[in-house]
Amino acid sequence: MTTGILGIWAGALLTLCLYSFLYRDNPFYRFAEHLFVGMSAGYWAVYTIFYVLKPNWWDKLVGAGDADPNMLWIIPGVLALLMLLRVVPKLAVYSRLPLALIVGGGAGLQLVTFFQTNGLKQVENTIIPLTGGGTVGFVNNLILVSGVVCGLVYFFFSKAHKGFTGGMASTGITILMVAFGASFGYTVMARISLLIGQTQFLLFEWLPTIPRVLGL
Amino acid sequence: MKKLLERIGNVDRRIIFILMALAVIVPLALELTMEMPVGEGPSYDLYEYVEDLPADSRVLMSFDYDPSTKPELQPMARALVTHMMSNDVNIVAMALWPQGATLGQTILSSVSDSLGTEQYQDWVNLGYKTGGQVLIVRLGSSLEAAFPTDLEEVPYGEIPMLSDISTLRDFDLVITLSAGDPGIPAWVMIASDRFGVPVGGGCTAVSAPQFYPYLQEREGERPQMEGLLGGLRGAADYETLIERPGLAAAGMSAQSIAHLVIMVFIVIGNITFFATGRKKRTKGGGR
Numbered sequence: 434m435t436t437g438i439l440g441i442w443a444g445a446l447l448t449l450c451l452y453s454f455l456y457r458d459n460p461f462y463r464f465a466e467h468l469f470v471g472m473s474a475g476y477w478a479v480y481t482i483f484y485v486l487k488p489n490w491w492d493k494l495v496g497a498g499d500a501d502p503n504m505l506w507i508i509p510g511v512l513a514l515l516m517l518l519r520v521v522p523k524l525a526v527y528s529r530l531p532l533a534l535i536v537g538g539g540a541g542l543q544l545v546t547f548f549q550t551n552g553l554k555q556v557e558n559t560i561i562p563l564t565g566g567g568t569v570g571f572v573n574n575l576i577l578v579s580g581v582v583c584g585l586v587y588f589f590f591s592k593a594h595k596g597f598t599g600g601m602a603s604t605g606i607t608i609l610m611v612a613f614g615a616s617f618g619y620t621v622m623a624r625i626s627l628l629i630g631q632t633q634f635l636l637f638e639w640l641p642t643i644p645r646v647l648g649l
Numbered sequence: 650m651k652k653l654l655e656r657i658g659n660v661d662r663r664i665i666f667i668l669m670a671l672a673v674i675v676p677l678a679l680e681l682t683m684e685m686p687v688g689e690g691p692s693y694d695l696y697e698y699v700e701d702l703p704a705d706s707r708v709l710m711s712f713d714y715d716p717s718t719k720p721e722l723q724p725m726a727r728a729l730v731t732h733m734m735s736n737d738v739n740i741v742a743m744a745l746w747p748q749g750a751t752l753g754q755t756i757l758s759s760v761s762d763s764l765g766t767e768q769y770q771d772w773v774n775l776g777y778k779t780g781g782q783v784l785i786v787r788l789g790s791s792l793e794a795a796f797p798t799d800l801e802e803v804p805y806g807e808i809p810m811l812s813d814i815s816t817l818r819d820f821d822l823v824i825t826l827s828a829g830d831p832g833i834p835a836w837v838m839i840a841s842d843r844f845g846v847p848v849g850g851g852c853t854a855v856s857a858p859q860f861y862p863y864l865q866e867r868e869g870e871r872p873q874m875e876g877l878l879g880g881l882r883g884a885a886d887y888e889t890l891i892e893r894p895g896l897a898a899a900g901m902s903a904q905s906i907a908h909l910v911i912m913v914f915i916v917i918g919n920i921t922f923f924a925t926g927r928k929k930r931t932k933g934g935g936r
Contacts, residue, residue, distance in 0.1 A: 455666045480747055485779045542783065546838040554842065554873060558865040616858045619880065623721065623854035625673070625907045626881035629900040630720020632673050 438642050445639035448631055580608045651925060658921030665914060672910040676903040683902045685889055691864055692886035695849045695876025698822065699729070704737035706821040707814060709788075711836065712742060712749030714828035718853050722826045723752065724884040724897035725851040729824060730760045732891045739810055740772040741820070743796065745784065745831040750777040750800055769808050776800035781831030785839040788817040817844050822875070825850040833860055837873050847875050851887075854880025 450465035490509060496502035512531040519528040559581050563574050586598060587605030594602040643649075675681075687693055702708070710729070714722045733740055742757055744750040754774050761772060775796040778784050787795045792815060793805040805811055813819070823840045825848065827833040833850055841848040852860060857879030866872040878887055881904060884897035 456663060484747060484777065489779060542786075546782075546843065550834070550838040550842045550873065555862050555865075558862070558867060561867070612858070619854040619857050621908070621911060622880050622882065622904065625904055626721045626854060626900065627718075628669075628673055628907075629677070629881065629903050630896075632677055632903070633720070633896060633900065636674070636677055 438646065441639050441642055442646070445635055448635065579604070584608055654921045654924045657917060658925060668910055669907060672907045673903045676906050677899070680899070681902040682894075682899070683905060685885060685898065685901055687886045687889050690886075691861075691874075691877040691879065692883050693876070693890065694864070695851075695878060696732070696887060696890040698847070698849060698875045699732055699738070700736070702733075702736065702738050702821055706738050707819065708733055708738055708740055709817070709820045709823045710740050710742045710753070711745055711823070711825045712753035713745045713825055713832040714752070714853075715746050715748040716752070718828040719752065720896075720900075721853050721880050721884065722828060722851060723756065724881070724895055725878050725887060726753065726756045726826055727760065727895060728884060728887040728891055728893065728897070729826075729851070730756050731764070731893060732887070734760055734764045734766050734771065735891075737771075741811070741814065742772065742774040744777040745781055745835070746828070747777045749826075750774065754800060769803070770810055773808055773810060774800045782835040782839060785817070785835055786843075789839065789844050790816060792816060792819075817846055820846055822846070823848045823850075827852045827856070829853075829856065832856075833863070833874075837863055841873050847871065848873070849875040849877070851878035851883055852880075854882070857883075 447465045447468070450461040453459055454462040490506060490513075492498075493500070493503055494506035494510065512534065515527045516531045517528070518524040559578060561574050561578065563571055563578065566574065583601045583605035585605070586601040587594075587609065589598075589602075592598050699708075710726075710733075712726065730740065740757065742750075742753045744753060757772055757774055758768070760766075761768065766772060775792075776799060778795055780787070784795055792811070796805060798804050799808060817823070817840055823836055823846050825833055825836045827836075827850060833848075833852055833856075836848050836850070840846045857877065860874065860877055860879075863873040864877060878884060881897050881900055885894075885901045888895050888898045
C-alpha cells in the first residue's frame with residue numbers, strides 16, 4: 434500500500450467515523466474527534482515555532498544566514514514572555530503591557546482603513562442618482578436607497594415607530610429579513626458544498642482503491 | 650389527517666439525514682449534469698476582467714484558505730489558474746493562511762504540468778507569511794522584504810519573473826481566494842482602497858453576501874472589487890465560462906437536488922407546524 438493510498442484510507446475512515454455521529458454518539462466518533470483536537474494542537478504548535486517564531490523573530494535576533502544579529506529583537510521576545518505571565522496570577526498584571534500594544538496598534542492600523550472601506554465608501558455608493566440607468570436602473574437604485582433609509586429608520590429608537598416612521602421601520606425590517614434570508618440560503622449552500630466535496634472524495638478517490646487494497 | 654401530519658412532523662431526524670445523503674450521492678454517482686447558463690453578474694465580471702488582461706500581465710494570487718473549505722475554494726483556484734495560464738498571464742502566488750501555500754502549490758504545479766508553463770518564468774509561489782493586513786501593507790513598500798525567498802527557499806533575486814516586480818503596485822490584478830480573516834476585506838482595504846490595485850476573488854458561500862457591497866460601481870469609478878465568485882456556484886460558473894467543467898460543475902446537480910429536498914422539508918415543516926403545533930400552543934396560552 435503506497436503512502437498516497439494510506440492517506441486516502443485514513444481520510445475516508447475518519448470521515449465515516451465523524452459522520453457516524455448522525456446516527457448517535459459513539460466511540461468511533463469520539464476517537465476521530467479527539468484525534469483531530471490532538472493533531473490540530475500539535476500541528477499548530479510546530480507550525481507556530483518553525484514558520485512564525487523562527488523566521489520572524491529568532492532568525493533576525495541571531496542573524497541567520499548572511500544577516501548580522503540584531504539585539505533589538507530582544508524587545509518583542511520580552512513582550513512575548515510578559516504575555517505568558519497571564520498564567521502566573523501574581524504577575525498576570527504585566528501581561529497587560531503587550532496586550533495594550535497589540536490593541537492600540539491594531540486599532541490604530543484598522544480604524545482609518547476600515548472606516549474608509551466599509552463605512553465611507555459604502556455611504557458614498559448609496560448616494561446615487563435615481564435616474565439615468567433606464568427603468569431597471571431606476572428600480573434598482575430606488576430599492577437600494579429606500580432600503581438603506583428604511584433599514585436605518587428601524588434602528589432609530591428616539592422616535593416611536595408609529596405612523597409614517599412605523600411604516601418605514603416595517604419596510605426596513607422586511608428588507609433586513611430578505612437580507613438574512615439570502616445569507617441563510619448561502620449558508621445552506623456552503624454546508625451542502627462541503628458535503629458534496631467529501632462525498633466526491635469518498636466516491637471518486639476512496640472507493641476505486643478498495644479493490645486494489647483487497648487484492649481483487 | 651391530523652395524526653398523519655403529526656407523524657410527519659415528528660419524523661426521526663435520521664430519515665432526513667438519509668434523504669439528504671441520497672440527494673447528494675445519487676446525482677454524483679450517476680454523473681447527472683444540469684445546464685447552467687451564466688449571465689451577467691459578479692462571476693462573469695471577474696472572468697471578463699481576467700480575459701481582458703494582456704499576455705504577460707502580472708497577477709498576485711493569494712490562497713487565503715485551508716482544507717476545511719477546500720471543496721468550495723479549490724475548484725475556483727483551479728479554474729482561475731487554468732484561465733490565467735492559458736492566457737499567458739504570469740502568476741505570483743502567496744498565502745495569508747499557512748495551509749493555503751501548499752494547497753496553492755498543488756494547483757499551480759498540476760495545472761502548469763498540463764499546460765506546459767514553467768515555474769519561475771510563468772509562475773512562482775512565495776509561500777505563507779504571517780501578519781494578514783500588516784503583511785499587505787508591507788507588500789506595498791517591498792515584496793522582497795516580505796518574502797526574501799519563495800516556498801522552495803529560492804532567493805527572491807534569483808527568480809527571473811520577479812526581476813521587475815518590487816511592490817504591490819506592479820501587479821495588474823490581485824486575486825484572493827478567501828475563507829475568512831485575513832482575506833477579502835484586508836485585500837480590499839489595503840490593496841484596492843489604499844494602493845489602487847484592482848482586486849477580485851472568490852470566497853465561501855457563507856461569507857459571499859457580506860462582500861457584495863464591494864461590487865457596487867459608481868459611474869466613472871472603479872468598484873472596490875472587479876468580480877466575485879461565491880461558493881461552489883461561483884466556482885461552477887467560472888468552470889463553465891472557461892469551458893472546462895470540473896468538480897464544481899459536477900457538484901451543482903447534487904447541490905440543486907439537495908436544495909430541492911431542503912425546500913420540500915421546509916414546506917412540510919411549516920404545514921405540520923400550522924396544522925398541529927400552532928393550535929396546541931395557542932390553547933396553552935401562547936408561545
